[in-house]
Amino acid sequence: MIGGGIGGLAAAAELVRHGLACRVLESQDRVGGRLLSHASAAGRFDLGATWYWPGETRVAALVENLQVATHLQHRSGDAMYHAAGGGRRMEGNPIDVASGRFSYGASSLAEGLANRLGGDVSLGTRVHRIEQSGTDFTVSHSAGTVSAPHVILALPPSLAVQTIEFKPAMPDDVRALAAATPVWMGTVAKAVIVYAAAFWRHQGLAGAAISHIGPLRELHDMSGPDGVPAALFGFAPLAPGEPTPSERDIVDQLVDIFGPDAATPLEVVVKDWRHDINTVPPLPVTGLPMETYGHPRFQQPFADGRIHWASTETALSAPGHIEGALAAAERAVRAITIQAASSSAATAQFHRGDTR
Numbered sequence: 001m002i003g004g005g006i007g008g009l010a011a012a013a014e015l016v017r018h019g020l021a022c023r024v025l026e027s028q029d030r031v032g033g034r035l036l037s038h039a040s041a042a043g044r045f046d047l048g049a050t051w052y053w054p055g056e057t058r059v060a061a062l063v064e065n066l067q068v069a070t071h072l073q074h075r076s077g078d079a080m081y082h083a084a085g086g087g088r089r090m091e092g093n094p095i096d097v098a099s100g101r102f103s104y105g106a107s108s109l110a111e112g113l114a115n116r117l118g119g120d121v122s123l124g125t126r127v128h129r130i131e132q133s134g135t136d137f138t139v140s141h142s143a144g145t146v147s148a149p150h151v152i153l154a155l156p157p158s159l160a161v162q163t164i165e166f167k168p169a170m171p172d173d174v175r176a177l178a179a180a181t182p183v184w185m186g187t188v189a190k191a192v193i194v195y196a197a198a199f200w201r202h203q204g205l206a207g208a209a210i211s212h213i214g215p216l217r218e219l220h221d222m223s224g225p226d227g228v229p230a231a232l233f234g235f236a237p238l239a240p241g242e243p244t245p246s247e248r249d250i251v252d253q254l255v256d257i258f259g260p261d262a263a264t265p266l267e268v269v270v271k272d273w274r275h276d277i278n279t280v281p282p283l284p285v286t287g288l289p290m291e292t293y294g295h296p297r298f299q300q301p302f303a304d305g306r307i308h309w310a311s312t313e314t315a316l317s318a319p320g321h322i323e324g325a326l327a328a329a330e331r332a333v334r335a336i337t338i339q340a341a342s343s344s345a346a347t348a349q350f351h352r353g354d355t356r
């Protein structure tokens, strides 16, 4: 397994459940990838994924399985509209939709799976080469090599083709597709602004805002259950080369929208995903999500049916979401277990001398 994000970990846990041995090779010193919960004195706040939505049955099942605490996204109160001249109160909140939140951060999903996998997860292990030799692959990484009959690529496809050498090379059509597949949320900075109290709620505000002037274009309440700990978060979509919004600019914007109470946060944390080398490839990616995500070619393993895709971008269902990563993991594991079952049936036939 290349990658210990939620897709890789879910696939590994499922393989182990089927009695198959598996190693997760993760380049960072933590699991979770785009699930990234920042720990501050007040609590844990998500700098990557935040929500899951009604109908995302795989996420709901994982929450249940791991007994992860959740609460509903705060939506009550009025939203704000922000343009030159300041914030304008809207009637009601057309910005937030019904969704669930992970009370101790989305990373709890990845950490829960990694705890179950124990020594099957190798952190600080960056894969740089995958070579096919006979029926096995030799995977070279920063700490040595490992051999396996199947490889799951649980990292964004464009990152895989730009940073990992494949021998023999990937089929041309697969390589072109992967190279053109953008990383979901790879051009966004996310900011979390922690406060001593959810002051906006006391003013009958939801904490949600849309801004035409930024730097944050969309804002939401990120507080815990009942508003504790208190926080807001926002997204800044960024063009290549555009500077990361500064803490000062973000706080000034919040004062412009919500008034002077916003001037004294306990903490401002900004994560610019464009610069995360474990998520976004070094060279630009030119394709569009609608052309590439969940593409039929991603549904088929390559290299004699033994290299499989399992990142969210490759999913048929909810590509981009945590749900998509879980769906992609499910598909990869299904392909491997079917092959494992048919090869053990063939072995059993061979031992019985039944070679019809």
Ligand SMILES: Cc1cc2nc3c(=O)[nH]c(=O)nc-3n(C[C@H](O)[C@H](O)[C@H](O)COP(=O)(O)OP(=O)(O)OC[C@H]3O[C@@H](n4cnc5c(N)ncnc54)[C@H](O)[C@@H]3O)c2cc1C
Binding pocket: 002, 003, 004, 005, 006, 007, 008, 025, 026, 027, 028, 031, 032, 033, 034, 035, 047, 048, 049, 050, 051, 052, 125, 126, 127, 128, 154, 155, 156, 159, 163, 164, 184, 185, 186, 188, 189, 190, 273, 278, 279, 310, 311, 312, 313, 320, 321, 322, 323, 324, 325
């Ligand atoms: C700002 C932001 C907000 C989001 N909001 C939401 C949300 O609210 N709800 C939602 O459902 N989804 C959201 N998402 C998307 C969600 O986070 C992803 O769909 C999901 O986490 C992807 O999981 P993955 O396993 O496919 O990939 P990743 O999480 O990217 O995992 C890939 C892993 O591979 C590792 N890796 C990379 N290269 C190598 C290598 N060479 N060798 C070994 N390991 C390697 C990485 O370190 C990483 O751990 C958001 C994402 C971002 C960035």
